[in-house]
Amino acid sequence: MTELRLVELSAETIVAVNNLSLKPGQEQFLAPVSYGIAATVLDPSSTWQRVVIGDEGVVGFISASFGGETTIDYLDSVLWRINVDADDQRRGVGRFAVTALLEEARSRGFDHVNVIYEAGEGGPEAFFHRVGFTPVGETEYGEVVAQIRL
Ligand SMILES: CC(C)(COP(=O)(O)OP(=O)(O)OC[C@H]1O[C@@H](n2cnc3c(N)ncnc32)[C@H](O)[C@@H]1OP(=O)(O)O)[C@@H](O)C(=O)NCCC(=O)NCCS
Numbered sequence: 001m002t003e004l005r006l007v008e009l010s011a012e013t014i015v016a017v018n019n020l021s022l023k024p025g026q027e028q029f030l031a032p033v034s035y036g037i038a039a040t041v042l043d044p045s046s047t048w049q050r051v052v053i054g055d056e057g058v059v060g061f062i063s064a065s066f067g068g069e070t071t072i073d074y075l076d077s078v079l080w081r082i083n084v085d086a087d088d089q090r091r092g093v094g095r096f097a098v099t100a101l102l103e104e105a106r107s108r109g110f111d112h113v114n115v116i117y118e119a120g121e122g123g124p125e126a127f128f129h130r131v132g133f134t135p136v137g138e139t140e141y142g143e144v145v146a147q148i149r150l
Helices: 014-018 033-039 093-107 125-130
Strands: 005-008 047-054 057-066 077-084 112-117 134-138 144-149
Touching (some): 047 093, 077 093, 093 112, 112 125, 125 144
Antiparallel strands (some): 005 047, 047 057, 112 144
């Protein structure tokens, strides 16, 4: 992949984002229980979302939440969802998206970004470790809470 760029989610890109494919077995890692619950309490205006464009169009999507009104402290600055099309995985798209997220968090004055994921074969754990997240705790549902300090 020669060049990657980040654009806002729009009417032009939303269909391609919804059609991003997964490798077999990855779907079970997409939405940890905690996120489903948090989604019902977080203010949508706290959401940041970007689409990653490669040579031939949409290759990935990332969303995060910053400073949403919540009593759950690890949701203050949190990577919400990241998805790279099955055909474009392991080519640096995910790292590119996370790097952009870290820049965004920094520019908003946060000194960390959290992520919540389910550990397990076929899941995103190895990726999150490689890009710098370190486990710092566990949710009440047994998911890992990991963090990058900025
Ligand atoms: C997790 C995901 C976003 C990673 O995106 P990606 O574009 O394939 O990742 P990158 O190519 O940028 O990889 C970055 C680093 O992580 C490593 N990595 C990525 N996936 C890995 C895996 N499954 N196992 C081991 N290492 C992995 C890469 O080797 C690379 O390491 P390096 O830069 O030190 O060489 C992608 O696999 C995906 O969309 N998965 C399905 C959705 C999902 O589970 N999302 C997370 C929960 S919302």
